[in-house]
Amino acid sequence: MDLSMLKPGNRARITSIGVAGPLKRRLMDMGVLVGEEIKLVKIAPLGDPVEVDIKSYRLSLRKSEAQAIGVEVLDV
Amino acid sequence: MSDSNTTVIARKPSAAVSTGKLRVAFAGNPNSGKSTLINAIAGTRLHVGNWPGVTVEMKEASFTHNGHRIDLVDLPGTYSLSPYSQEEVIAADYLAKEKPDVIVNVVDATNLERNLYLTVQLLELGIPTVIALNIHDEAEKKGYRIDTKGIEKSLGVTVVATSAVRKTGLDELLDAVVSTADDPERHKPHDVSYGPDIDQAANNVLERLGSELAPVPDEYPLRWLAIRLVEQDERISGLFDERTVRIVQDATEHLRSAHGSDLESLVADARYAVANGVAHQVLKKPATAKVELTEKIDSVVLNRFWGIPIFLAAMWFLFKLTFDISTPFMDWMDTVIGVVSAWAGAGLAAIGASEWISSLVIDGIIAGVGTVFVFLPIILAMMFFVTLLEGTGYMARAAFIMDRAMRSIGLHGKSFIPLLMGFGCNVPSIYATRTLENPKDKVLTALLVPYMSCGARLPVYVLFTAAFFATNQGTVLWSLYVLGIVVAMIMGLIFKRTLFRGEPAPAFVMELPPYRMPSFKSLMIHTWEKGRHFVVKAGTWILLASIVVWVLYSLPWGAEKHDTLLGRTGQAVAPVLAPLGFGDWQAGASLVTGVVAKEVVVSTMGEIYAPAAVGEEPAEEEAVPTFGEGVTEIATGLVTAVGDSAMGVLSSVGITSIAVEEPGDDGLLGSLKGTFSPLSAFAFMVFVLLYVPCMIVLVAMRQEFGSWKWAGVSVATTFAAAWVVTFIVYQGGSLLGIGV
Numbered sequence: 001m002d003l004s005m006l007k008p009g010n011r012a013r014i015t016s017i018g019v020a021g022p023l024k025r026r027l028m029d030m031g032v033l034v035g036e037e038i039k040l041v042k043i044a045p046l047g048d049p050v051e052v053d054i055k056s057y058r059l060s061l062r063k064s065e066a067q068a069i070g071v072e073v074l075d076v
Numbered sequence: 077m078s079d080s081n082t083t084v085i086a087r088k089p090s091a092a093v094s095t096g097k098l099r100v101a102f103a104g105n106p107n108s109g110k111s112t113l114i115n116a117i118a119g120t121r122l123h124v125g126n127w128p129g130v131t132v133e134m135k136e137a138s139f140t141h142n143g144h145r146i147d148l149v150d151l152p153g154t155y156s157l158s159p160y161s162q163e164e165v166i167a168a169d170y171l172a173k174e175k176p177d178v179i180v181n182v183v184d185a186t187n188l189e190r191n192l193y194l195t196v197q198l199l200e201l202g203i204p205t206v207i208a209l210n211i212h213d214e215a216e217k218k219g220y221r222i223d224t225k226g227i228e229k230s231l232g233v234t235v236v237a238t239s240a241v242r243k244t245g246l247d248e249l250l251d252a253v254v255s256t257a258d259d260p261e262r263h264k265p266h267d268v269s270y271g272p273d274i275d276q277a278a279n280n281v282l283e284r285l286g287s288e289l290a291p292v293p294d295e296y297p298l299r300w301l302a303i304r305l306v307e308q309d310e311r312i313s314g315l316f317d318e319r320t321v322r323i324v325q326d327a328t329e330h331l332r333s334a335h336g337s338d339l340e341s342l343v344a345d346a347r348y349a350v351a352n353g354v355a356h357q358v359l360k361k362p363a364t365a366k367v368e369l370t371e372k373i374d375s376v377v378l379n380r381f382w383g384i385p386i387f388l389a390a391m392w393f394l395f396k397l398t399f400d401i402s403t404p405f406m407d408w409m410d411t412v413i414g415v416v417s418a419w420a421g422a423g424l425a426a427i428g429a430s431e432w433i434s435s436l437v438i439d440g441i442i443a444g445v446g447t448v449f450v451f452l453p454i455i456l457a458m459m460f461f462v463t464l465l466e467g468t469g470y471m472a473r474a475a476f477i478m479d480r481a482m483r484s485i486g487l488h489g490k491s492f493i494p495l496l497m498g499f500g501c502n503v504p505s506i507y508a509t510r511t512l513e514n515p516k517d518k519v520l521t522a523l524l525v526p527y528m529s530c531g532a533r534l535p536v537y538v539l540f541t542a543a544f545f546a547t548n549q550g551t552v553l554w555s556l557y558v559l560g561i562v563v564a565m566i567m568g569l570i571f572k573r574t575l576f577r578g579e580p581a582p583a584f585v586m587e588l589p590p591y592r593m594p595s596f597k598s599l600m601i602h603t604w605e606k607g608r609h610f611v612v613k614a615g616t617w618i619l620l621a622s623i624v625v626w627v628l629y630s631l632p633w634g635a636e637k638h639d640t641l642l643g644r645t646g647q648a649v650a651p652v653l654a655p656l657g658f659g660d661w662q663a664g665a666s667l668v669t670g671v672v673a674k675e676v677v678v679s680t681m682g683e684i685y686a687p688a689a690v691g692e693e694p695a696e697e698e699a700v701p702t703f704g705e706g707v708t709e710i711a712t713g714l715v716t717a718v719g720d721s722a723m724g725v726l727s728s729v730g731i732t733s734i735a736v737e738e739p740g741d742d743g744l745l746g747s748l749k750g751t752f753s754p755l756s757a758f759a760f761m762v763f764v765l766l767y768v769p770c771m772i773v774l775v776a777m778r779q780e781f782g783s784w785k786w787a788g789v790s791v792a793t794t795f796a797a798a799w800v801v802t803f804i805v806y807q808g809g810s811l812l813g814i815g816v
Contacts, residue, residue: 023583
């Protein structure tokens with residue numbers, strides 16, 4: 001299960017981050033860390049990117065970036 | 077982006093401390109209200125420039141507070157001090173090498189944990205730090221209770237609650253800076269602990285480096301260096317030789333065996349753990365959070381169905397507004413220049429200046445300066461709105477909405493606004509590419525801006541459609557705008573596969589900050605600085621280019637148009653243009669002058685196509701206005717402009733904003749009809765649409781990208797695109813026998 005599969009409103013916990021290099025660093029700096037709780041808030045009108053809530057702020061990610069973030073859903 | 081260039085900031089540390097000057101660096105997250113805070117503190121004393129060698133904005137100010145001289149530097153807003161973006165490298169390098177006397181860390185009180193993540197990294201540097209707990213009023217409104225003393229106790233720094241909007245805490249902040257600098261030892265921040273394993277590894281690294289006499293660049297704080305080495309910061313590792321890197325590898329062996337090889341994540345986790353710990357300890361949130369304004373607005377403007385229509389309508393409205401506001405002032409600038417030219421002409425005649433000197437002054441120098449000032453209103457208006465979009469947080473939403481569409485041609489969501497603005501004027505669009513973070517995105521957007529058909533190209537279309545397509549003017553116009561967009565898309569794909577081939581797509585990962593109203597003062601300072609920069613930096617180049625064109629146009633003095641340098645240039649380029657359907661020297665010469673600004677094509681054509689009909693004499697001598705008349709004309713012009721501009725704000729529909737003057741020159745229409753066929757006329761318009769950006773755009777590119785390189789690439793690629801597309805249009809049309 002990865003972040004891009006969540007539906008708006010779903011909460012999940014990050015289990016893995018499958019990227020390396022600058023993108024990984026950027027994600028870490030923005031607080032996207034393994035073990036962190038994340039909520040999918042919105043999907044952009046054209047279907048991509050997505051908006052998530054993490055560390056009580058709003059972050060947007062492209063679906064391709066969200067696919068690299070493994071999650072387990074907390075509630076549906 | 078792991079640029080191993082370590083000398084981004086070449087400035088030597090000044091002898092500030094000894095002379096009683098305090099060097100204070102402001103660091104903080106983007107959207108932490110840092111700019112507004114600095115504007116509130118330093119106001120008009122701010123000097124805006126660029127960091128050496130890069131196009132990242134640097135703000136500085138010098139002022140006195142309670143008898144202490146303070147030199148303030150604003151570091152680029154960053155989430156971290158990682159070496160992955162220009163901004164981060166600049167901030168990290170400045171802090172580590174220049175070692176300011178005090179760091180003011182601007183922290184968004186409404187977003188404590190993520191902001192403290194940067195704080196923790198700043199504290200690693202061991203520089204006395206003061207935290208400005210900013211946007212404190214908003215946090216209170218949300219019901220947050222933040223124990224500032226608690227932060228002070230756990231981090232060892234002074235904390236001052238500030239609100240830039242309400243102007244509270246500003247004096248207290250500067251007081252704290254001064255008293256911190258007075259006694260730096262007492263205000264040294266605590267060494268942040270990342271737990272025994274990481275701390276031990278950092279100590280190991282330091283010990284091993286010391287005992288094995290590895291050369292260590294001495295300008296960096298040691299503990300900071302050690303932690304950066306432990307987390308395998310590529311840029312810092314790159315400063316050391318291989319032996320040292322091996323020593324570090326050895327020294328972190330234990331850490332690796334205990335926690336796996338991903339030390340980067342380990343250290344980031346540890347930093348966040350510290351930030352989280354502090355935030356938990358000091359922050360009390362109300363049990364039930366209110367549905368926030370930001371959420372309410374977003375549920376409308378980012379709605380699946382209405383999001384795009386609302387966005388497009390808003391952009392169209394803003395676009396209209398920009399031009400309705402600035403066009404009257406641009407016309408007024410024209411009036412001013414007309415009056416000044418007339419005065420100058422009379423003055424020069426009075427002192428007996430020869431004809432060519434007065435031509436040089438009026439048509440070369442004053443016209444050149446005039447060009448700079450005519451562009452000023454639209455640049456100010458557009459920069460104002462772009463700054464407003466960014467300051468309110470809507471720019472990030474625009475990127476969110478448009479990213480999917482823009483990405484298909486290799487662009488970023490934020491590219492949309494500069495490109496859209498390009499339909500009005502390409503020049504501010506180039507400046508607006510600054511809203512993009514990644515240098516590659518900036519350059520690519522700037523390279524595509526010239527394909528957006530700007531207002532200056534319209535007079536050319538109007539002239540030619542009036543002559544050849546009077547019955548379907550609208551369709552022809554429309555087809556040109558669409559063609560520009562299509563060519564931009566094709567060029568985007570080509571650039572993606574050539575110039576930027578192999579480069580990974582820059583990460584999108586972008587904060588959607590809460591909506592906020594930026595302070596008016598902050599907006600004005602920013603807008604004014606942009607305008608000032610344009611005049612000062614671009615002005616010189618534009619003046620130079622204007623003189624060059626005057627030389628082409630006028631020399632040899634008194635020669636027939638055909639034999640001037642311009643005429644000869646026209647003849648020289650004619651063979652290149654012949655396959656496109658307009659191989660006469662007049663067309664070539666008009667296109668050459670069009671590089672100044674595209675509408676100049678029309679006036680040049682007016683002069684060189686219909687000389688006999690209109691008469692060579694420089695029209696009837698216009699009466700030179702007296703000083704009083706001139707001043708009156710300028711003043712009434714300004715009043716009219718303000719009025720029109722205000723009306724422009726009110727009128728909200730219709731495309732009338734871009735003033736189109738109908739070419740009243742029947743002589744010119746006649747000669748054009750004699751020279752062009754409908755097909756070659758259309759081909760000529762296509763060429764004008766696509767060929768090289770005007771010199772002002774090129775100067776703006778040089779200014780934004782620090783060298784002529786990308787301006788050169790732009791000239792080469794637009795010219796190539798224009799030639800190929802026009803060739804296809806003309807030759808294809810000829811083959812099919814359309815409009816020949």
